[in-house]
Amino acid sequence: MANGLRFRTARDLFSACPAVVSDMKAAPTDQPSIEFCRALLAGRVPEEAITFCAYLLPERAAIWWAHECLGNLAELLGDRDLELLALVGDWVGEPGNPDHRAAVAQAVEVPPPTPAAWIALAAGWRDSDQAIDRAATEFPAAHAVGAGILAGLARVSLADRFAVLSAFVEMGIQMAEIEAQQLSADAY
Numbered sequence: 001m002a003n004g005l006r007f008r009t010a011r012d013l014f015s016a017c018p019a020v021v022s023d024m025k026a027a028p029t030d031q032p033s034i035e036f037c038r039a040l041l042a043g044r045v046p047e048e049a050i051t052f053c054a055y056l057l058p059e060r061a062a063i064w065w066a067h068e069c070l071g072n073l074a075e076l077l078g079d080r081d082l083e084l085l086a087l088v089g090d091w092v093g094e095p096g097n098p099d100h101r102a103a104v105a106q107a108v109e110v111p112p113p114t115p116a117a118w119i120a121l122a123a124g125w126r127d128s129d130q131a132i133d134r135a136a137t138e139f140p141a142a143h144a145v146g147a148g149i150l151a152g153l154a155r156v157s158l159a160d161r162f163a164v165l166s167a168f169v170e171m172g173i174q175m176a177e178i179e180a181q182q183l184s185a186d187a188y
Helices: 012-015 033-042 048-056 061-071 079-093 098-106 115-126 141-153 159-186
Strands: none
Touching: 012 033, 012 048, 012 115, 033 048, 033 159, 048 061, 048 141, 048 159, 061 079, 061 115, 061 141, 061 159, 079 098, 098 115, 115 141, 141 159
16 A cells, blocks of 8 residues: 555655654655654654654644544643644534634644644644744644644653554554545546
8 A cells, every 4th residue: 555655655755845854863765654654663763653654644634643643642631732622623624614724723822832732733834824824934734743742642651652652653654544545546
């Protein structure tokens, strides 16, 4: 299934998304993207697999993935994060709905950045006509997606962190494969 991915190799992703260089220390290789991601997970800094997945997925899918990851950590999140997750869930379901778009834009204006606030920020960045000036930022939505998931992951106990991290990465890989299948089906 790797052939249908947006980026066939890690090098393809790094070439297409130069901002990933500032988010990761790992150097790109010619490995297929999924294989590279799993190698990151097994490497010295497994958190980079989260970052790689955030860039590997199309933006809307990445935001949904982050929503699902943080949803699995709901007991570790505060009320404001849970409210933001609900807003993001609504936005993903109907990104063109002006009510959802306005709610996301308003939500991201509230500091400080929390795990779900990062995800809401990613949704706001994705909408080019939002009040959030994406051109003024140096990072794509994938940066905020990765930051949100990693901020949520930091709340997980050390004993459980790698298992949760692995589950999140596998979920991201699975979503990338589903997206690839949909792209292939749409091509026919």
